Amino acid sequence: MSTVETYTTPDGRTIGAPVMEMKNITLRFGGVVAIKDISFDIREGEIRAIIGPNGAGKSSMLNVMNGFYHPQEGEVWFRGKIRPPMRPYQIAGQGVARTFQNIALFKGMSTLDNIMCGRLTHMKTGMLSHILWKGKAEREEVEAREKVEKIIDFLEIQAIRKKPVGSLPYGLQKRVELGRALAADPELLLLDEPMAGMNVEEKEDMSRFILDVNDEFGTTIALIEHDMGVVMDIADRVVVMDYGKKIGDGTPAEVLANQDVIDAYLGVDHG
Amino acid sequence: MFYREAGDFKTTYAEDNQTFPLKLDRIGYYAILLVGFLVVPFVIDDYWVSAVLLPFLIYSIATIGLNILTGYCGQVSLGSGGFMAVGAYASYKLMTSFPDLSMIIVVLLSGAITAMVGIVFGLPSLRIKGFYLAVATLAAQFFLVWMFNKVEWFYNYSASGQINAPERTVFGFNITGAEVQPFVAYLFCLSFVVVLAWAARNMTRSNTGRRWMAIRDMDIAAEIIGVNPLGAKLSAFAVSSFYIGVAGALLFSVYLGAAEVGEAFGISKSFLLLFMVIIGGLGSIFGSFAGAAFMVLFPVLLKNIMVGQLGWATDIAAHFEFVIVGALIIIFLIVEPHGLAALWRVTKEKLRLWPFPH
Numbered sequence: 350m351s352t353v354e355t356y357t358t359p360d361g362r363t364i365g366a367p368v369m370e371m372k373n374i375t376l377r378f379g380g381v382v383a384i385k386d387i388s389f390d391i392r393e394g395e396i397r398a399i400i401g402p403n404g405a406g407k408s409s410m411l412n413v414m415n416g417f418y419h420p421q422e423g424e425v426w427f428r429g430k431i432r433p434p435m436r437p438y439q440i441a442g443q444g445v446a447r448t449f450q451n452i453a454l455f456k457g458m459s460t461l462d463n464i465m466c467g468r469l470t471h472m473k474t475g476m477l478s479h480i481l482w483k484g485k486a487e488r489e490e491v492e493a494r495e496k497v498e499k500i501i502d503f504l505e506i507q508a509i510r511k512k513p514v515g516s517l518p519y520g521l522q523k524r525v526e527l528g529r530a531l532a533a534d535p536e537l538l539l540l541d542e543p544m545a546g547m548n549v550e551e552k553e554d555m556s557r558f559i560l561d562v563n564d565e566f567g568t569t570i571a572l573i574e575h576d577m578g579v580v581m582d583i584a585d586r587v588v589v590m591d592y593g594k595k596i597g598d599g600t601p602a603e604v605l606a607n608q609d610v611i612d613a614y615l616g617v618d619h620g
Numbered sequence: 621m622f623y624r625e626a627g628d629f630k631t632t633y634a635e636d637n638q639t640f641p642l643k644l645d646r647i648g649y650y651a652i653l654l655v656g657f658l659v660v661p662f663v664i665d666d667y668w669v670s671a672v673l674l675p676f677l678i679y680s681i682a683t684i685g686l687n688i689l690t691g692y693c694g695q696v697s698l699g700s701g702g703f704m705a706v707g708a709y710a711s712y713k714l715m716t717s718f719p720d721l722s723m724i725i726v727v728l729l730s731g732a733i734t735a736m737v738g739i740v741f742g743l744p745s746l747r748i749k750g751f752y753l754a755v756a757t758l759a760a761q762f763f764l765v766w767m768f769n770k771v772e773w774f775y776n777y778s779a780s781g782q783i784n785a786p787e788r789t790v791f792g793f794n795i796t797g798a799e800v801q802p803f804v805a806y807l808f809c810l811s812f813v814v815v816l817a818w819a820a821r822n823m824t825r826s827n828t829g830r831r832w833m834a835i836r837d838m839d840i841a842a843e844i845i846g847v848n849p850l851g852a853k854l855s856a857f858a859v860s861s862f863y864i865g866v867a868g869a870l871l872f873s874v875y876l877g878a879a880e881v882g883e884a885f886g887i888s889k890s891f892l893l894l895f896m897v898i899i900g901g902l903g904s905i906f907g908s909f910a911g912a913a914f915m916v917l918f919p920v921l922l923k924n925i926m927v928g929q930l931g932w933a934t935d936i937a938a939h940f941e942f943v944i945v946g947a948l949i950i951i952f953l954i955v956e957p958h959g960l961a962a963l964w965r966v967t968k969e970k971l972r973l974w975p976f977p978h
Contacts, residue, residue: 466842479823
């Protein structure tokens with residue numbers, strides 16, 4: 350499947366060319382090999398899941414993707430070009446946004462300001478126009494606010510717009526964090542366990558938001574998730590990692606049938 | 621009773637972004653400005669200006685400066701006294717080297733020079749955080765005071781080691797030296813306060829401020845959403861030092877007239893500013909004013925009561941002043957750790973609903 354340029358999902362969406370390609374990535378921390386020679390791609394418009402047992406290197410993979418870690422070997426290709434080593438904020442400027450496993454919101458700011466922060470990479474005025482405020486800065490602020498309000502509507506968090514995020518319940522904080530990532534209009538959205546610690550209802554909501562984001566904005570999404578049911582339902586293709594190695598790659602059905610994956614999750618029968 | 625937002629509808633985002641969203645607040649703000657510029661200058665005397673208003677205005681600028689760095693950007697600094705000294709000595713050198721330079725330009729240039737010094741001493745913040753950064757800025761404090769003591773060029777080789785502000789005029793009025801009319805000094809400082817507070821408010825409500833606050837709240841997440849930590853931290857150091865430098869220049873040239881660095885800009889000044897910021901409220905422009913007002917006005921009030929009303933000896937009153945102010949600081953921090961600004965916010969929330977409980 351990964352050899353063809355485009356493919357069509359069972360629900361009729363056409364998946365395009367690769368947005369990001371990981372080629373033979375190896376990441377080591379001292380003597381510990383966190384990721385070992387992994388290659389896969391994420392294609393335009395698809396929902397790509399990365400799964401694996403604890404400590405498999407999934408989050409490290411995400412950190413490589415958004416430039417927080419620099420792999421010792423291998424190349425990251427973004428939009429058909431090799432990506433030189435960059436700082437995370439430069440990669441954010443290229444259109445890669447992410448959420449975190451442990452919520453990383455700005456606790457001292459309101460929901461609105463948090464999501465406005467997501468639009469930082471799109472706002473160009475400098476400090477001098479901010480000081481003057483009237484004119485360019487105010488215009489840009491209002492434009493950004495319009496975008497942000499759309500996201501607030503989309504995520505149904507109008508009521509908590511001006512509340513400090515520190516006081517919000519966990520599920521809503523996760524939603525605000527998704528909103529902050531969405532505000533960047535990302536070309537690639539990385540979600541690190543968007544449903545960790547949620548109850549069934551919140552999981553359903555979050556799954557729906559993820560599908561809608563992909564559907565309405567056409568955003569390419571790579572996500573890490575532990576809930577296999579959710580992954581099988583929403584992902585187009587799945588990468589399975591175990592002990593830093595890739596042990597499976599394909600549609601959910603293919604991955605489920607893969608003997609290595611079954612072994613990793615259920616253990617090998619030694620009897 | 622009429623402090624309501626009901627009926628005060630916003631139909632554009634620009635209106636929603638106003639500094640004072642409530643109409644009553646806006647009216648109050650303009651009223652205070654009018655009184656400050658048009659009424660106060662005609663009714664004040666020398667005592668009010670030198671004991672209350674000038675220190676309040678000048679420390680307000682410095683407190684806004686430190687609040688930008690510590691309250692908004694989360695970088696603790698104990699070097700503010702040293703940076704004030706940079707502003708003071710910069711203004712002294714500028715005044716003596718270029719006698720024809722307007723005092724307004726002198727003060728602004730002193731701020732700019734302090735900003736550059738601030739950037740240099742802000743560089744460690746890229747590597748170290750929290751308490752460790754506080755210690756690094758403490759080094760800046762001691763180094764700067766030492767430098768202004770040792771390098772004679774800074775005080776023009778005067779025998780006393782002091783700097784004395786030469787006489788300068790603004791728009792024909794004396795602004796420094798012995799014969800300054802109180803209302804001139806007051807208006808001069810008030811103008812700086814208004815412009816700088818307005819600029820600070822605009823910075824903190826736009827992206828500049830959001831970058832700072834993002835760094836303060838979670839620097840790793842900030843970098844990942846596209847904040848350049850180097851740019852954000854150094855700009856906070858630069859802006860903050862600019863404000864503190866301006867305050868130092870005004871304190872020396874307009875208020876004190878003469879200064880000796882260890883005495884006027886020692887470590888106690890750094891702590892005074894930090895107290896003002898914390899008592900006023902971290903991350904609030906209003907809090908900066910409230911903190912400065914509290915630390916300036918309260919001792920004056922206490923002194924007036926104890927010496928003026930109760931007739932105590934001055935030295936006993938002075939000791940009691942320390943005890944009471946110190947105790948109040950502790951009580952404040954326990955009762956309302958977010959400072960006077962939070963207290964004011966809660967009061968406003970209550971007022972909106974009054975007389976109903978919910």
